[in-house]
Amino acid sequence: MTAELPILSLTIWLPILGAVLVLGSGDRAPNLTKWLALGFAVATFLVSLPLYSGFHLGTAEMQFVERAAWIPAFDVHYHLGVDGISVPLILLTTFMTVLVIIAGWEAIHYRPAQYMAAFLVMEGVMVGVFSALDAVLFYVFWEAMLIPMFLIIGVWGGPNRVYATIKFFLYTFLGSVFMLVALIYMYTQSGSFEVLGFHALKLSLKEQILIFIAFLLAFAVKVPMWPVHTWLPDAHVEAPTGGSVILAAIMLKIGGYGFLRFSLPIAPDASNYLDLLIIAMSLIAVVYIGFVALVQQDMKKLIAYSSISHMGFVTLGFFIAFIVMAQPAAQGGAALGIQGGMVQMVSHGFISGALFLCVGVLYDRIHSRQIADYGGVVNTMPWFAAFMVFFAMANAGLPGTSGFVGEFMVILASFRADFWYAFLAATTLIIGAAYTLWMVKRVVFGEVANDKVAKLQDVNGREALVLTTLAIAVLLLGLWPQPLIELMDASVEHLLRHIAVSKL
Amino acid sequence: MDMDLHSLIPLLPELVLLLAGCAILVLDLFLTDRQRDLTYVFSLVALAAAAAAAIGVGGSSREILMSGNFVRAIFVVTALAFVYSRGYLQARRLYRGEFYVLGLFAALGMSVMVSAGSFLSAYLGLELLALSLYALVAFDRDSGAGSEAAIKYFVLGALASGLLLYGISMVYGASGALDFATVSETLRATDTDRTVLVFGLVFVVIGIAFKFGAVPFHMWVPDVYQGAPTPVTLLLGSAPKIAAFALAMRLLGDGLGVLHGDWQQMLVLLAVASLALGNVVAIAQTNIKRMLAYSTISHVGFIFLGLLAGTADGEAAAMFYSILYALMAAGAFGVLVLLSREGLEAEQIEDLRGLNQRSPWYAGMMLLLMFSMAGVPPTAGFFAKLFVLDAVIGIDMVWLAIVAVSFSIVGAFYYLRVVKVMYFDAPVDESPLSAPADAVWVLSLNGLTMLVLGFFPAALLSICTAAVA
Numbered sequence: 001m002t003a004e005l006p007i008l009s010l011t012i013w014l015p016i017l018g019a020v021l022v023l024g025s026g027d028r029a030p031n032l033t034k035w036l037a038l039g040f041a042v043a044t045f046l047v048s049l050p051l052y053s054g055f056h057l058g059t060a061e062m063q064f065v066e067r068a069a070w071i072p073a074f075d076v077h078y079h080l081g082v083d084g085i086s087v088p089l090i091l092l093t094t095f096m097t098v099l100v101i102i103a104g105w106e107a108i109h110y111r112p113a114q115y116m117a118a119f120l121v122m123e124g125v126m127v128g129v130f131s132a133l134d135a136v137l138f139y140v141f142w143e144a145m146l147i148p149m150f151l152i153i154g155v156w157g158g159p160n161r162v163y164a165t166i167k168f169f170l171y172t173f174l175g176s177v178f179m180l181v182a183l184i185y186m187y188t189q190s191g192s193f194e195v196l197g198f199h200a201l202k203l204s205l206k207e208q209i210l211i212f213i214a215f216l217l218a219f220a221v222k223v224p225m226w227p228v229h230t231w232l233p234d235a236h237v238e239a240p241t242g243g244s245v246i247l248a249a250i251m252l253k254i255g256g257y258g259f260l261r262f263s264l265p266i267a268p269d270a271s272n273y274l275d276l277l278i279i280a281m282s283l284i285a286v287v288y289i290g291f292v293a294l295v296q297q298d299m300k301k302l303i304a305y306s307s308i309s310h311m312g313f314v315t316l317g318f319f320i321a322f323i324v325m326a327q328p329a330a331q332g333g334a335a336l337g338i339q340g341g342m343v344q345m346v347s348h349g350f351i352s353g354a355l356f357l358c359v360g361v362l363y364d365r366i367h368s369r370q371i372a373d374y375g376g377v378v379n380t381m382p383w384f385a386a387f388m389v390f391f392a393m394a395n396a397g398l399p400g401t402s403g404f405v406g407e408f409m410v411i412l413a414s415f416r417a418d419f420w421y422a423f424l425a426a427t428t429l430i431i432g433a434a435y436t437l438w439m440v441k442r443v444v445f446g447e448v449a450n451d452k453v454a455k456l457q458d459v460n461g462r463e464a465l466v467l468t469t470l471a472i473a474v475l476l477l478g479l480w481p482q483p484l485i486e487l488m489d490a491s492v493e494h495l496l497r498h499i500a501v502s503k504l
Numbered sequence: 505m506d507m508d509l510h511s512l513i514p515l516l517p518e519l520v521l522l523l524a525g526c527a528i529l530v531l532d533l534f535l536t537d538r539q540r541d542l543t544y545v546f547s548l549v550a551l552a553a554a555a556a557a558a559i560g561v562g563g564s565s566r567e568i569l570m571s572g573n574f575v576r577a578i579f580v581v582t583a584l585a586f587v588y589s590r591g592y593l594q595a596r597r598l599y600r601g602e603f604y605v606l607g608l609f610a611a612l613g614m615s616v617m618v619s620a621g622s623f624l625s626a627y628l629g630l631e632l633l634a635l636s637l638y639a640l641v642a643f644d645r646d647s648g649a650g651s652e653a654a655i656k657y658f659v660l661g662a663l664a665s666g667l668l669l670y671g672i673s674m675v676y677g678a679s680g681a682l683d684f685a686t687v688s689e690t691l692r693a694t695d696t697d698r699t700v701l702v703f704g705l706v707f708v709v710i711g712i713a714f715k716f717g718a719v720p721f722h723m724w725v726p727d728v729y730q731g732a733p734t735p736v737t738l739l740l741g742s743a744p745k746i747a748a749f750a751l752a753m754r755l756l757g758d759g760l761g762v763l764h765g766d767w768q769q770m771l772v773l774l775a776v777a778s779l780a781l782g783n784v785v786a787i788a789q790t791n792i793k794r795m796l797a798y799s800t801i802s803h804v805g806f807i808f809l810g811l812l813a814g815t816a817d818g819e820a821a822a823m824f825y826s827i828l829y830a831l832m833a834a835g836a837f838g839v840l841v842l843l844s845r846e847g848l849e850a851e852q853i854e855d856l857r858g859l860n861q862r863s864p865w866y867a868g869m870m871l872l873l874m875f876s877m878a879g880v881p882p883t884a885g886f887f888a889k890l891f892v893l894d895a896v897i898g899i900d901m902v903w904l905a906i907v908a909v910s911f912s913i914v915g916a917f918y919y920l921r922v923v924k925v926m927y928f929d930a931p932v933d934e935s936p937l938s939a940p941a942d943a944v945w946v947l948s949l950n951g952l953t954m955l956v957l958g959f960f961p962a963a964l965l966s967i968c969t970a971a972v973a
Binding site (some may be wrong): 069070072073076111114136139140141143144146147151154155162165169170172174177178180182184185187188249356394487 | 598599695820860864871875880881882886887890891893895898902905906910912913916920921923924927958960961962965966969
């Protein structure tokens with residue numbers, strides 16, 4: 001099934017070409033640069049839409065496949081393709097990049113061309129990660145992501161940005177080099193770098209466990225899972241608003257995607273063997289990190305910890321599937337867990353992005369992220385307050401918003417596994433509500449706290465546009481998640497059938 | 505052996521270089537300082553002619569030439585060194601013909617090392633290279649550090665040559681021959697005394713390790729890199745790595761391939777020690793030339809990893825790595841040379857402060873070079889590491905690959921620090937850099953090569969595979 005136009009290649013390379021042009025246009029005419037960047041971002045989003053409209057439901061085969069020899073000596077191919085798991089994430093990427101470019105319109109004064117170019121490069125590379133079907137190509141995109149993000153945090157970040165960005169880089173690099181060793185090992189076993197070939201590769205339990213651990217290092221750092229999450233609060237706090245949005249909305253999802261594309265299908269027996277470990281790590285993230293979020297003084301840090309806690313749901317959903325599968329009565333529950341994790345990823349992309357944008361709106365005005373510096377914002381910024389309260393509700397998992405759907409599905413799947421998993425997971429509904437709403441209460445409601453807050457201007461048209469778009473997305477996914485679930489249904493079923501068969 | 509002219513054809517590139525070197529040396533005597541550019545141009549022409557000759561000779565005579573491509577890579581990197589250094593030398597009254605003549609002789613030495621078919625000619629090439637470099641290190645004769653570095657380099661280099669020669673004499677004693685093919689054949693065919701052979705092998709390996717600067721024979725590297733004038737460091741730190749790799753492959757692979765099991769263990773030790781010490785000690789450096797010296801040591805570890813595999817894949821990977829490393833080193837030192845021109849010597853990492861604000865283009869090139877050295881895709885450095893790791897895992901030494909990647913995480917830190925200084929720190933002086941147009945073009949080419957080879961590594965890899973086949 002080859003599409004006539006190489007849509008995946010276009011989606012990857014169009015923004016990168018845009019980045020080159022934006023860099024070339026330089027900083028002499030900032031307005032031209034920004035419009036150029038926005039033009040390319042919008043064009044990329046439009047180009048990526050056929051991935052949804054032209055997608056054949058009901059098959060787990062890779063679609064929009066492109067394949068060309070790249071390094072013949074090592075049997076490395078430029079091999080792209082998508083299934084129902086990667087399409088939603090690609091669309092999320094192209095969608096969020098447009099919003100991020102708009103959000104950085106006025107906030108960035110230092111070298112806006114480099115800033116916009118960095119985000120365009122990020123976009124192309126992230127789409128590449130989601131669509132690569134060759135392990136070397138995947139790894140190249142995976143690592144290439146680090147360079148623009150390293151610069152985004154380091155150049156446009158806050159006061160402690162150097163520490164944060166080097167920590168971010170080294171943590172991620174540490175995780176991924178071991179994955180590289182695992183990939184090469186599988187190449188020596190299978191004779192090719194095809195990811196789908198790795199899926200079919202027979203491996204002993206010992207090999208699987210080692211490979212699983214190598215992947216776990218890479219993906220757990222990216223997700224991030226407790227206890228390798230400590231880079232995230234630092235990176236989020238120091239990153240500029242756009243950087244935080246991309247980091248939370250998409251880069252974290254790449255870790256989750258990695259579990260579905262690599263860990264589970266390549267090492268199903270090891271995943272089964274070690275599922276309790278991952279479930280324990282996920283539950284600790286959900287509960288413990290939730291409590292950590294409760295005591296934060298810094299809004300961005302609070303949202304960062306909330307991200308870790310919500311991503312715990314994703315990994316919980318993925319690995320609870322193994323326990324559910326072991327109980328013959330509850331076959332449907334396994335799919336529910338994985339689909340719930342996927343919905344949670346997309347939903348968290350919207351909600352965390354929106355919350356970071358809200359903090360960005362405040363930060364652009366007062367240049368503080370401390371909760372204590374605000375109070376009574378609703379009096380001067382009623383529109384903004386409405387958005388912030390809405391997204392906070394969504395973050396807390398209010399039914400009707402997208403935040404509810406994913407969490408509910410995962411909790412439901414956990415019930416079929418064991419009551420206590422579900423019980424622990426469900427505490428997040430309380431803790432999540434507590435830390436988000438308490439933050440909103442302290443920032444938005446109450447008396448006007450100080451002169452700075454008294455002088456605040458409400459959101460302008462540009463900011464309102466970005467926040468409204470995200471609010472619609474959150475509502476739409478919350479009220480009508482069916483299209484997203486249908487999109488991935490066949491792929492998830494296929495994945496479940498695959499991991500149910502032991503490789504031993 | 506009858507010496508008709510026809511049998512000299514494979515030697516054409518070397519002959520061209522030799523004659524050109526002598527001619528330029530004489531010509532330079534009659535030039536005034538203003539006409540010095542002629543020497544520069546002629547030297548580049550000589551290198552180009554030699555490279556063209558190497559293409560012309562091609563692979564027709566394998567027994568003498570390993571491959572024209574190898575030699576060409578050396579000529580290209582030497583030419584890079586010449587182009588980068590012109591402005592620096594002019595600004596310091598060091599713009600003399602001798603720099604180029606010695607550079608040409610060094611290139612000749614390297615080319616002989618690569619093409620050598622016997623232990624003795626390889627040794628002669630090595631000595632020609634080494635003697636030219638000793639003189640070049642002391643080129644700035646008023647600099648105390650330069651003279652100190654030259655003496656150190658000379659004493660240790662002479663010692664290493666002695667050890668290598670001693671090892672070669674043992675091999676000769678055991679096999680009765682000096683050319684690689686005969687030695688290899690004799691050792692394979694007859695039941696020679698292994699004690700003498702392995703004894704000789706130890707000395708040969710030590711000699712090679714000295715020339716590479718592998719731990720524990722690395723002591724000279726940081727001092728020489730730091731003490732020599734930056735253009736000389738550029739010349740010394742780049743192309744000779746390719747030649748040293750060729751030497752190692754010739755001596756160990758072609759000559760003493762029978763003893764693979766023995767030298768593999770030695771190289772494992774050298775590689776792990778180099779990776780560990782190079783990467784860890786580089787973190788503590790504030791002088792960027794010294795930092796790059798330790799980084800060289802760690803890269804040598806990676807080249808050894810490819811060599812010790814002993815497979816064709818491994819040799820191709822190590823060759824890819826050494827060619828790429830020579831290009832990266834040439835580019836990185838090239839940036840330093842260009843930065844140094846405004847009266848100050850760019851030697852501290854701090855001197856790169858705020859380069860992105862001053863000259864975004866240079867900063868971008870240096871960024872590519874640093875990420876390439878760290879081995880981050882999409883730069884070519886990643887593929888160099890990938891191929892080497894693949895060779896190591898291919899011989900079932902997964903643990904060695906894990907050691908190597910662990911140390912490359914450590915290494916990433918100090919390369920990142922250079923990027924941090926360039927991009928995140930405020931500049932001390934805001935003025936943009938000015939550099940001669942030719943150097944800027946070449947630097948851009950050099951930096952972008954990292955990206956181009958990162959996107960399309962297959963071409964260079966297939967050249968390397970063909971060369972070692």
